[in-house]
Amino acid sequence: xxxxxxxxxxxxxxxxxxxxxxxxxxxxxxxxxxxxxxxxxxxxxxxxxxxxxxxxxxxxxxxxxxxxxxxxxxxxxxxxxxxxxxxxxxxxxxxxxxxxxxxxxxxxxxxxxxxxxxxxxxxxxxxxxxxxxxxxxxxxxxxxxxxxxxxxxxxxxxxxxxxxxxxxxxxxxxxxxxxxxxxxxxxxxxxxxxxxxxxxxxxxxxxxxxxxxxxxxxxxxxxxxxxxxxxxxxxxxxxxxxxxxxxxxxxxxxxxxxxxxxxxxxxxxxxxxxxxxxxxxxxxxxxxxxxxxxxxxxxxxxxxxxxxxx
Amino acid sequence: xxxxxxxxxxxxxxxxxxxxxxxxxxxxxxxxxxxxxxxxxxxxxxxxxxxxxxxxxxxxxxxxxxxxxxxxxxxxxxxxxxxxxxxxxxxxxxxxxxxxxxxxxxxxxxxxxxxxxxxxxxxxxxxxxxxxxxxxxxxxxxxxxxxxxxxxxxxxxxxxxxxxxxxxxxxxxxxxxxxxxxxxxxxxxxxxxxxxxxxxxxxxxxxxxxxxxxxxxxxxxxxxxxxxxxxxxxxxxxxxxxxxxxxxxxxxxxxxxxxxxxxxxxxxxxxxxxxxxxxxxxxxxxxxxxxxxxxxxxxxxxxxxxxxxxxxxxxxxxxxxxxxxxxxx
Numbered sequence: 001x002x003x004x005x006x007x008x009x010x011x012x013x014x015x016x017x018x019x020x021x022x023x024x025x026x027x028x029x030x031x032x033x034x035x036x037x038x039x040x041x042x043x044x045x046x047x048x049x050x051x052x053x054x055x056x057x058x059x060x061x062x063x064x065x066x067x068x069x070x071x072x073x074x075x076x077x078x079x080x081x082x083x084x085x086x087x088x089x090x091x092x093x094x095x096x097x098x099x100x101x102x103x104x105x106x107x108x109x110x111x112x113x114x115x116x117x118x119x120x121x122x123x124x125x126x127x128x129x130x131x132x133x134x135x136x137x138x139x140x141x142x143x144x145x146x147x148x149x150x151x152x153x154x155x156x157x158x159x160x161x162x163x164x165x166x167x168x169x170x171x172x173x174x175x176x177x178x179x180x181x182x183x184x185x186x187x188x189x190x191x192x193x194x195x196x197x198x199x200x201x202x203x204x205x206x207x208x209x210x211x212x213x214x215x216x217x218x219x220x221x222x223x224x225x226x227x228x229x230x231x232x233x234x235x236x237x238x239x240x241x242x243x244x245x246x247x248x249x250x251x252x253x254x255x256x257x258x259x260x261x262x263x264x265x266x267x268x269x270x271x272x273x274x275x276x277x278x279x280x281x282x283x284x285x286x287x288x289x290x291x292x293x294x295x296x297x298x299x300x301x302x303x304x305x306x307x308x309x310x
Numbered sequence: 311x312x313x314x315x316x317x318x319x320x321x322x323x324x325x326x327x328x329x330x331x332x333x334x335x336x337x338x339x340x341x342x343x344x345x346x347x348x349x350x351x352x353x354x355x356x357x358x359x360x361x362x363x364x365x366x367x368x369x370x371x372x373x374x375x376x377x378x379x380x381x382x383x384x385x386x387x388x389x390x391x392x393x394x395x396x397x398x399x400x401x402x403x404x405x406x407x408x409x410x411x412x413x414x415x416x417x418x419x420x421x422x423x424x425x426x427x428x429x430x431x432x433x434x435x436x437x438x439x440x441x442x443x444x445x446x447x448x449x450x451x452x453x454x455x456x457x458x459x460x461x462x463x464x465x466x467x468x469x470x471x472x473x474x475x476x477x478x479x480x481x482x483x484x485x486x487x488x489x490x491x492x493x494x495x496x497x498x499x500x501x502x503x504x505x506x507x508x509x510x511x512x513x514x515x516x517x518x519x520x521x522x523x524x525x526x527x528x529x530x531x532x533x534x535x536x537x538x539x540x541x542x543x544x545x546x547x548x549x550x551x552x553x554x555x556x557x558x559x560x561x562x563x564x565x566x567x568x569x570x571x572x573x574x575x576x577x578x579x580x581x582x583x584x585x586x587x588x589x590x591x592x593x594x595x596x597x598x599x600x601x602x603x604x605x606x607x608x609x610x611x612x613x614x615x616x617x618x619x620x621x622x623x624x625x626x627x628x629x630x631x632x633x634x635x636x637x638x639x
Contacts, residue, residue: 141323144320144324145323145324145327145328147568148324148567148568148571148616148617148620149324149328149331149571149613149616150570150571150572150574150575150612150613150616151571151575152571152574152575152578152579153574153575153578153593153608153609153612153613154609154613156578156593156597156605156609157335157605157606157609158335160596160597160600160602160605161335161336161338161602181568238460241460241462242460242462242575242579245462245579245582246578246579246582246594246597247597247598248597260462260463260466263466264466264582264583269466269469269470269473269474270474270481272470272474272475274470277466277467277470278467280463281459281460281463281466281467284460284463285458285459285460285463288458288460289455289458292454292457292458
């Protein structure tokens with residue numbers, strides 16, 4: 001999902017503008033962005049891991065021996081050939097739950113990341129471009145408020161009030177609560193770009209603010225936007241796990257957070273059912289690790305100084 | 311002076327925003343919020359105390375009248391400290407219920423946050439001073455790895471190992487047999503009950519400080535004043551601590567409130583796991599029982615707590631860094 005975002009931006013990137021600032025990858029013209037990303041060991045590991053997760057999620061019905069939501073097995077069966085990680089106390093196959101759980105995490109990561117990034121871009125870029133005006137004052141104030149307000153309690157209350165629980169609600173709530181840090185970063189980045197010659201030229205050509213911000217300036221900070229998106233996805237996946245752990249997840253599908261919620265409320269820890277507790281957390285950490293590694297690579301694209309070190 | 315006025319004004323404005331948000335959230339759903347909520351409760355639990363309905367109306371402000379009069383009566387109720395009555399702990403007012411839980415969370419989160427700050431700053435500064443050594447890479451890579459672990463999962467593992475398998479620490483609650491108060495047995499019990507929840511939070515909490523402090527200090531170490539300090543033959547300790555670390559500390563102070571929000575969020579999850587009698591567990595109960603007055607007041611208390619911490623950090627920053635004061639005026 002990351003790869004797609006970077007690619008679209010890269011095609012639109014005006015080469016001359018990027019060269020001039022020595023930012024982005026065009027200055028190192030021998031290497032394309034994907035080569036740079038791939039040449040970094042961490043990023044490569046991250047991409048391979050993420051691809052594996054995407055494959056597992058896509059082909060979940062082929063990989064998982066049973067439906068993730070099926071729970072008519074005997075409770076607490078030990079690890080065996082039929083049940084690779086045993087069953088839960090409600091009689092669900094833990095391995096199948098794990099496989100199907102990847103779908104929820106990836107979906108929430110993709111769409112939660114997209115919504116959050118979109119809000120961050122609109123608010124951050126607009127406020128930075130209009131720096132010093134009333135619009136900037138208002139948007140900056142909203143951003144600063146959203147930064148200090150602790151997100152998890154706010155998400156909990158918003159979801160608790162809602163009648164319909166589900167993945168769309170989680171995506172929406174994560175999106176509207178966790179854009180602020182990214183927006184502030186975008187604001188300060190656009191401030192350094194807004195007085196460049198190509199922006200002035202666009203202004204003289206009579207282009208509107210919206211067009212200048214999103215068609216002229218934004219393509220030259222694609223890698224920063226991509227880094228923000230990967231970060232937002234990582235946050236969204238973690239937030240979904242936390243919310244599901246509190247029992248606020250989608251009741252009709254199984255996610256790793258929901259698995260841990262059930263394990264905790266059924267006393268799995270006290271009974272020493274290690275597979276049930278260990279597996280969802282490890283796999284969640286693995287997915288987050290893969291995204292963190294990818295972000296190391298994306299950082300290399302936007303910051304040439306890091307490249308020289310490696 | 312203008313710096314401080316600005317910061318206090320920002321605090322008041324955010325406070326107003328938080329209070330208003332708290333007023334808007336229950337009204338986002340269609341229909342009369344009080345009726346909708348009473349209906350929700352009635353669906354789940356047919357016998358509904360009429361006094362509880364009254365409490366709901368009290369929390370939401372006057373149901374009749376337009377939005378503006380509702381808002382005014384809501385603000386009036388807040389000014390009188392009237393936050394409504396909890397369903398879970400009927401007929402106790404939510405303020406009393408939260409009052410019981412507040413000290414637990416305050417101590418747990420406060421101690422963890424301060425320890426995380428001290429540990430993070432120290433490790434980060436030392437890693438920067440010994441950058442590109444083995445110590446540095448262990449600290450940086452270790453932080454990145456541990457940072458990917460969900461804190462509530464760490465809590466489950468610690469509970470499993472130290473609570474059940476080894477049995478060194480109690481597995482749930484805040485105390486067992488003693489009477490709460492300022493007495494030896496109670497304090498001992500409270501500490502041993504709080505140890506694992508605090509440790510669960512402490513494993514991930516310093517990471518932001520470590521990486522932030524390391525990066526700022528590495529940047530500072532390249533500055534001319536460091537070169538000068540070294541050139542005049544100052545001992546390494548002085549250059550590291552009184553020159554580089556002291557300056558690198560400043561940006562960390564501004565991140566205090568955001569980090570506090572993170573630790574508070576983590577404590578909501580961790581308190582569920584350890585059945586720790588703080589605000590996080592209360593929040594879990596409020597979600598389960600659809601106790602909206604309690605839930606909303608908890609949110610307001612948490613937000614106001616973080617805003618206050620943010621104000622203190624901002625004011626402290628102004629005292630510590632004269633440039634901040636000058637830049638704003």
